[in-house]
Amino acid sequence: MLLTNHTMVEQLKLTERRIEQIKKLFDLTQTDEENMQAAEPFITRNLDWIVEEFYAKQLTHLEVEIVIGDSDTLQRLKNSMRGYIQEVFSGKFDEHYVSARLRVGKVHKRIGVSPALYMAAVRLLWDILSDQFEKDHLEGNCSREEVDKRQRSLTKLLMFDVQFVFETYTGALVAEVEKAKLELEHYAHDLAETVAKQTRELKEFSCQDGLTRLLNHRAFYERMRVELAGCARRKEPLTLIYFDLNGFKGLNDMQGHVAGDQMLVMIGKCILASIRETDIACRYGGDEFCIIMPGATNGQAKDVCERLIQCFIARQEGEDIAFSIGICQTGPDKFLSADELVNAADKRMYTAKNASRDTAGFWLCDSQETLGKYGRL
Known part of the structure; x- marks a missing residue:
């Protein structure tokens, strides 16, 4: 199998059903999606400040500054962080969302970000976003109970994200090309294509x-x-x-x-x-x-x-x-x-x-x- 002919989601066999199973493992539910969506308006209003604060604190570490290297890379990372935060609070944690997380892992591995640096960045992001929930509460926009719910949902979601990122860190991206699976895939190819075609047609009709x-x-x-x-x-x-x-x-x-x-x-x-x-x-x-x-x-x-x-x-x-x-x-x-x-x-x-x-x-x-x-x- 040529890796370049398949997306990372396809290589890891991350079907919609499998993604739902992983969400259950992390107890990531519809309620968590709703909690993130509820926080979205306040986060969006403060998005630029959040991103600038994140990188201001990140760049106090010399190791991080060396990895980033230049202003153009920093700007690209800021743009990516804006997009990531918007996705977090979209409440849509589907195949598109998972694919983006896998790309993040691949990029971080390629530029030399160690697991320790990555986990430290996740912890920092949690702190900043959690503080925003507290600020939203202080401004009278949400209750103490809602803040606690958002913080718990954010914890689950970030851990959900981390495990996908580390799939690429550990090399699972190119693993498990087994003869038995290939034979099964060839045997089921015609049936799978028929089912896929019917599924596409039904999806197109529903859209x-x-x-x-x-x-x-x-x-x-x-x-x-x-x-x-x-x-x-x-x-x-x-x-x-x-x-x-x-x-x-x-x-x-x-x-x-x-x-x-x-x-x-x-x-x-x-x-x-x-x-x-x-x-x-x-x-x-x-x-x-x-x-x-x-x-x-x-x-x-x-x-x-x-x-x-x-x-x-x-x-x-x-x-x-x-x-x-x-x-x-x-x-x-x-x-x-x-x-x-x-x-x-x-x-x-x-x-x-x-x-x-x-x-x-x-x-x-x-x-x-x-x-x-x-x-x-």
Whole structure:
């Protein structure tokens, strides 16, 4: 087996079922995920301070300073730490999360971080985050009991993370290539491919909006989290387009829901005809749509919006329908969370909608809060 043909998660056979088993060993439950999510708003507000405090204390040790070596490496580590802390308080400890922990172990081993240094850093991070929980309590945002729960959940989660990191430290990454397992894998290959195909098809179906065949609301947030993490790792921007329809209620009232559904299907087709190959189109709900654009800037998003509007105008047959569009870019240096990005784009969409009430048409408010009318109506 060529290691470069497989992810670390695949090499270690860390299926979703196996990850759930390990979470049970650490007593990492849904309650712990909720405890971390509850602390997320306060942690996010203080994220920059937390990262700076962590490295200020780390760099008091000469051995740590020697390992880091230069300012560029330090900045990359700070960016990685920001991403890690955001993942810790996302409450999503799945295969994507585990894969990131394995990469951390590999990188630390490669640059020469000893187990002692790594464990000391974990202990320091626990202290800093625990102090933030206490501060949140002192400011009246949570009870003493909630602080204790968050600290216990954080302890379990960090220990959960440490064991994955040390999988790579101890060389388990390249272990256990046994003949019996290979023979079993060959024997079961056809059956596994069939099951995998059916599983993919079921997963795709569960992620699709039944009417437009775009991604649905649940899948939108799953993809958003993955794409934000990828763009942060690559230091690329990500832009979100959020829009809804003006006049859609009137169409439903006057012509019925069949006509409304036909309109939504047509808009879905216009979106797919207008976006880039790497973009992700979603029906957020009702007559609201989102387009996730990894690696795209505010200007590129406006280009897609113009193509979408022109495509829609060309296909529309007299209905008094237009769009109110909000655009928000995040990155490449600092990133909003998925909820923050949606809220920012939604706010700009409502700015455009307010303008459309005075003058009908396709209105757009972009990342620079620039408001403009597009196309014709």
